Amino acid sequence: MFIQMKNAKKSYGKGENIVHALDDTELALEKGKIYTILGPSGSGKSTLLNMLGGLDSLDSGSISVDGKEISKLKSGELTHYRRADVGFVFQFYNLIPDLTVKENIQVVSDIAKNPLSLDEVMQAVDIEKYKDRFPNELSGGQQQRVAIARAIIKNPKLLLCDELTGALDSKTSKSVLEFVEKVNEKFGTTVAIITHNEAIANMADGIIRIKDGKVISNKINEAKLPAKNLEL
Amino acid sequence: MTLNKRYIRNIKSNLSFYICVILLTAIAIIMYIALSGAATGEGDYLNGFYERNNVEDAQLVTFKEIDADAMEELSEKYDVTIENQSYADFDLDEEGCDERVGSDIEENYTIRVFAPADLIDTYELIEGEDVKADDEILLTPRFMDVRKLELGDTIDMGGKTYRIVGKMARPDYLSPYKNISDNMLVFDAFGCGVISREAFDRLDESQKNSYYTVIYGDDTDEKAFREEIHEKYYTLSYLAADSNVRIKTPKNEMKSLAMYTGVIIPIIVLFVVLLIAVVLGRKIKSESKQIGVLAALGYGKGRLAFHYGIFGLIPGVIGAVIGVLVAIPCRDAVAELVFGNKIEKLPVDYTSSAGSFIYACLTPVIAYVLVSVVTALRVLRFKTVDLLHGNGGIKRHNHMRMSKSNMKFTTKFKLRSLIGNWSRSLVVILGITVGGLMLIFCYVCIDSLENYCNKSVNEVGSYEYEYFLSDIRTEPMDDAAEIMIGNFSVDGCVTNMVYMGMDDNPYMDLKTKDGEKLSLTEGRHYISAMGAMLYDVKKGDTLTFYNQATMDEYSVKIDDIVQNDCQSILYGSWAEACEFMGVPEKSYNAVMSDRQLDLKESEYLTKVLKKALADQIGEVTISMKMLLKPCIIFSVIIIVISVYLMVNMLINENMTSISMLKVLGYEDKEINRIIINVYHILVPIGFLLSCIAGIGVCKANFEASVSAYNTYIETVYSPAGFIKFAIILVASYVISLLLLGRKVKRTDMVESLKDNRE
Numbered sequence: 001m002f003i004q005m006k007n008a009k010k011s012y013g014k015g016e017n018i019v020h021a022l023d024d025t026e027l028a029l030e031k032g033k034i035y036t037i038l039g040p041s042g043s044g045k046s047t048l049l050n051m052l053g054g055l056d057s058l059d060s061g062s063i064s065v066d067g068k069e070i071s072k073l074k075s076g077e078l079t080h081y082r083r084a085d086v087g088f089v090f091q092f093y094n095l096i097p098d099l100t101v102k103e104n105i106q107v108v109s110d111i112a113k114n115p116l117s118l119d120e121v122m123q124a125v126d127i128e129k130y131k132d133r134f135p136n137e138l139s140g141g142q143q144q145r146v147a148i149a150r151a152i153i154k155n156p157k158l159l160l161c162d163e164l165t166g167a168l169d170s171k172t173s174k175s176v177l178e179f180v181e182k183v184n185e186k187f188g189t190t191v192a193i194i195t196h197n198e199a200i201a202n203m204a205d206g207i208i209r210i211k212d213g214k215v216i217s218n219k220i221n222e223a224k225l226p227a228k229n230l231e232l
Numbered sequence: 233m234t235l236n237k238r239y240i241r242n243i244k245s246n247l248s249f250y251i252c253v254i255l256l257t258a259i260a261i262i263m264y265i266a267l268s269g270a271a272t273g274e275g276d277y278l279n280g281f282y283e284r285n286n287v288e289d290a291q292l293v294t295f296k297e298i299d300a301d302a303m304e305e306l307s308e309k310y311d312v313t314i315e316n317q318s319y320a321d322f323d324l325d326e327e328g329c330d331e332r333v334g335s336d337i338e339e340n341y342t343i344r345v346f347a348p349a350d351l352i353d354t355y356e357l358i359e360g361e362d363v364k365a366d367d368e369i370l371l372t373p374r375f376m377d378v379r380k381l382e383l384g385d386t387i388d389m390g391g392k393t394y395r396i397v398g399k400m401a402r403p404d405y406l407s408p409y410k411n412i413s414d415n416m417l418v419f420d421a422f423g424c425g426v427i428s429r430e431a432f433d434r435l436d437e438s439q440k441n442s443y444y445t446v447i448y449g450d451d452t453d454e455k456a457f458r459e460e461i462h463e464k465y466y467t468l469s470y471l472a473a474d475s476n477v478r479i480k481t482p483k484n485e486m487k488s489l490a491m492y493t494g495v496i497i498p499i500i501v502l503f504v505v506l507l508i509a510v511v512l513g514r515k516i517k518s519e520s521k522q523i524g525v526l527a528a529l530g531y532g533k534g535r536l537a538f539h540y541g542i543f544g545l546i547p548g549v550i551g552a553v554i555g556v557l558v559a560i561p562c563r564d565a566v567a568e569l570v571f572g573n574k575i576e577k578l579p580v581d582y583t584s585s586a587g588s589f590i591y592a593c594l595t596p597v598i599a600y601v602l603v604s605v606v607t608a609l610r611v612l613r614f615k616t617v618d619l620l621h622g623n624g625g626i627k628r629h630n631h632m633r634m635s636k637s638n639m640k641f642t643t644k645f646k647l648r649s650l651i652g653n654w655s656r657s658l659v660v661i662l663g664i665t666v667g668g669l670m671l672i673f674c675y676v677c678i679d680s681l682e683n684y685c686n687k688s689v690n691e692v693g694s695y696e697y698e699y700f701l702s703d704i705r706t707e708p709m710d711d712a713a714e715i716m717i718g719n720f721s722v723d724g725c726v727t728n729m730v731y732m733g734m735d736d737n738p739y740m741d742l743k744t745k746d747g748e749k750l751s752l753t754e755g756r757h758y759i760s761a762m763g764a765m766l767y768d769v770k771k772g773d774t775l776t777f778y779n780q781a782t783m784d785e786y787s788v789k790i791d792d793i794v795q796n797d798c799q800s801i802l803y804g805s806w807a808e809a810c811e812f813m814g815v816p817e818k819s820y821n822a823v824m825s826d827r828q829l830d831l832k833e834s835e836y837l838t839k840v841l842k843k844a845l846a847d848q849i850g851e852v853t854i855s856m857k858m859l860l861k862p863c864i865i866f867s868v869i870i871i872v873i874s875v876y877l878m879v880n881m882l883i884n885e886n887m888t889s890i891s892m893l894k895v896l897g898y899e900d901k902e903i904n905r906i907i908i909n910v911y912h913i914l915v916p917i918g919f920l921l922s923c924i925a926g927i928g929v930c931k932a933n934f935e936a937s938v939s940a941y942n943t944y945i946e947t948v949y950s951p952a953g954f955i956k957f958a959i960i961l962v963a964s965y966v967i968s969l970l971l972l973g974r975k976v977k978r979t980d981m982v983e984s985l986k987d988n989r990e
Contacts, residue, residue: 055895079894079897079898079899080897081897082895082896082897083896083897084897086897088895088896094888094892094895095892096645096889096892096893097889098645098648098649098652099641099644099645100633100635100641102641103641103644107641107896108896108897110641110642111896111897111898111902132633134633150896
């Protein structure tokens with residue numbers, strides 16, 4: 001398995017206020033596939049994504065990505081893991097305001113070992129014409145495309161998307177999801193999309209449902225649809 | 233109201249920031265209240281003291297005595313008050329005084345004893361009881377303090393024992409310089425006393441010195457009065473109160489302190505307060521999303537402006553209260569620090585005016601509240617939706633696109649951070665400059681004073697002994713260089729000009745500013761650098777001055793400027809000095825020698841020992857340094873806090889970018905290189921600006937004080953002060969970065985990114 005999570009535990013708070021964000025969570029993801037992770041608010045979706053992305057550490061249990069035990073990595077090693085293997089796309093884009101579109105992507109390509117061609121990536125997500133604009137001069141959809149370009153420029157093994165269409169209208173959402181699909185196809189990137197939106201699950205190869213910190217189902221989507229056919 | 237709970241919680245979560253704001257506010261207020269309280273209290277007391285005790289307008293010495301009837305006649309004719317005054321100097325020594333008073337106290341000292349005056353320069357009893365018996369004496373307070381004398385102690389003078397029954401001060405000796413030409417006060421070597429008229433009358437007549445004090449009335453024709461005095465009684469010397477260093481020093485001190493407390497300190501306070509206000513404003517700007525949330529919830533502009541105004545009010549009020557509470561008891565100590573080495577110790581009640589309290593307390597409060605309210609209102613001008621998406625509040629200036637440039641994006645990013653956000657850079661530079669200016673000012677002052685003291689010993693001459701004789705002589709003296717010295721006045725300048733006439737003097741190796749030896753032949757005149765500055769003359773100019781006694785006027789051409797910043801002296805030939813002084817050729821009233829001359833005490837007015845002069849100068853330097861030390865401490869605190877506030881602002885404003893870079897896999901050192909290191913350049917810029925401003929202010933201060941201090945202190949600086957400042961600045965910056973860098977490390981990457989919705 002490309003990703004293997006075993007007996008993963010993560011709690012926040014103390015005493016009566018303790019929240020078990022991940023509670024003996026088990027998960028397995030295959031390489032090169034698109035997965036959607038569905039669940040109600042507070043189910044532990046974002047915690048799961050943070051653990052996979054090396055942004056946070058487990059209380060106990062293990063996570064391996066492409067054979068690398070990331071739950072045992074130290075802070076510096078986790079930085080290298082994020083730098084080399086993981087791309088993030090957030091709901092609110094998180095672009096650096098003082099950098100132009102092109103420079104926001106360069107921020108990552110500069111430190112990546114084998115980055116993709118900048119022009120190729122910008123072309124892929126159709127942002128070439130905005131390359132000299134600053135983030136606040138772009139619409140939400142355009143910003144999210146820049147965020148996707150920034151995430152994939154390093155050619156990551158894993159693309160983690162946290163409610164990437166949460167702030168977008170349905171038309172723009174569909175367009176952004178098409179780009180994600182395109183990235184997956186073109187670069188063979190494994191994609192994990194956290195979402196509330198059940199409709200998005202239809203474009204995934206696997207649908208994972210999570211509740212109270214536990215994976216309650218992990219099914220292959222037999223009726224996978226192309227993103228352009230999604231009814232959002 | 234529930235919303236009010238935010239105040240405490242917000243302050244708690246930004247505790248170090250608010251502590252710094254409160255401390256900096258309090259320090260600014262302490263500086264202002266303590267100094268203005270000292271200045272107001274001392275000023276009010278001195279004005280009353282001079283009035284109560286009828287300070288003289290002038291004093292004069294005549295060849296012939298002016299008897300009581302003549303004085304009465306002159307009083308009526310010219311509307312003047314005139315009184316004959318006498319004093320007797322007792323040169324004493326307390327061998328082995330080290331054990332009792334400490335090793336740094338002079339063994340040899342002089343007590344100048346007066347008989348009580350009736351009309352002019354009357355003494356005021358400050359503590360204890362007045363003199364009643366013949367064996368009782370009143371002494372000046374600072375002299376008693378330094379020599380550790382208490383009321384009830386006895387002192388032996390002229391073969392008689394006197395019991396100290398009280399402390400007194402005279403308006404003509406509030407700055408008790410022993411000689412009128414002195415420019416250093418040495419409280420342990422000179423003090424004044426008052427004994428009863430009967431006891432004074434019984435003193436040996438040869439010990440007594442007599443002179444007349446005068447107070448002019450509104451209708452006095454001063455010129456006519458002085459001319460008549462000279463005509464009938466032959467004026468030997470005339471000294472106006474404005475030129476009398478003992479009277480003008482306290483007055484000038486008050487003037488210069490009034491300038492500090494009235495202009496410089498309020499500007500510094502305003503500067504500090506504005507700096508804090510800007511930082512507070514930027515902090516509130518960073519809450520634009522929160523403001524949007526509250527606006528969306530239905531909070532009106534007025535309510536939100538009020539809410540954020542309180543965020544400014546809290547540090548303003550706490551800082552003001554702490555500042556006032558600390559400043560009030562500090563006023564006495566500050567006054568002692570400021571006046572301790574210049575003015576007699578007086579029972580002053582150091583109070584601050586209501587105006588200074590209002591200015592000190594309201595300035596920060598109003599500035600912080602105003603900036604907070606205006607910032608909140610400016611943020612609210614954006615659409616609520618934009619604010620909710622985090623797109624409001626902080627206006628982005630994207631004028632540094634540099635799309636055609638081939639620079640690395642990191643370089644572009646750095647340039648945008650520095651120049652694109654120029655207001656932030658400016659705030660950082662000014663933040664460093666506020667404290668830096670004060671610190672450099674103090675260090676340059678110390679360097680300049682040390683240089684002045686070292687130089688002044690050499691500039692007065694290479695003699696070991698200098699005697700100012702009690703009469704004018706003509707017979708040559710063995711092993712001594714004869715000099716004719718006279719005091720002259722220059723119109724428009726209150727500082728006396730000394731005319732020093734001599735032939736070849738082996739003890740005065742005088743050189744011009746270009747290093748040429750002086751040629752003191754008849755008709756040639758050279759002026760000291762300080763004199764040139766005071767009387768505004770340069771090489772080739774004509775200087776007009778007049779004899780203070782005869783009122784005769786003379787004009788001479790200045791042939792060159794002599795390198796002497798410590799005295800205002802016009803150097804000329806011996807013959808011309810005698811002519812200007814109206815005495816026969818080859819007359820002299822002072823001698824210099826490299827050995828002690830065989831002169832009786834009654835034959836000279838003053839004996840100056842070069843070694844004693846050097847010691848006194850050294851002591852004065854130490855006391856000046858003592859005065860500047862608290863200022864240095866204040867400056868260092870301001871630098872440390874300002875730098876911390878600036879770094880706090882820089883890191884907070886870049887927090888989301890830092891977090892994003894961490895998420896993207898950047899290492900801490902790489903993040904520092906891209907985001908933080910760029911601000912390092914502001915530190916040397918602030919450093920340079922502080923140095924330039926500090927030196928400039930110091931130079932301006934010395935130039936403005938030439939008349940007040942009777943001397944010009946050249947502004948010099950050694951690397952030590954700048955190195956210390958650089959170390960303090962860099963250490964504050966690095967420690968602030970480390971402390972606040974930990975805060976960034978502790979911040980959850982994902983949590984901080986949640987707030988970034990650009």
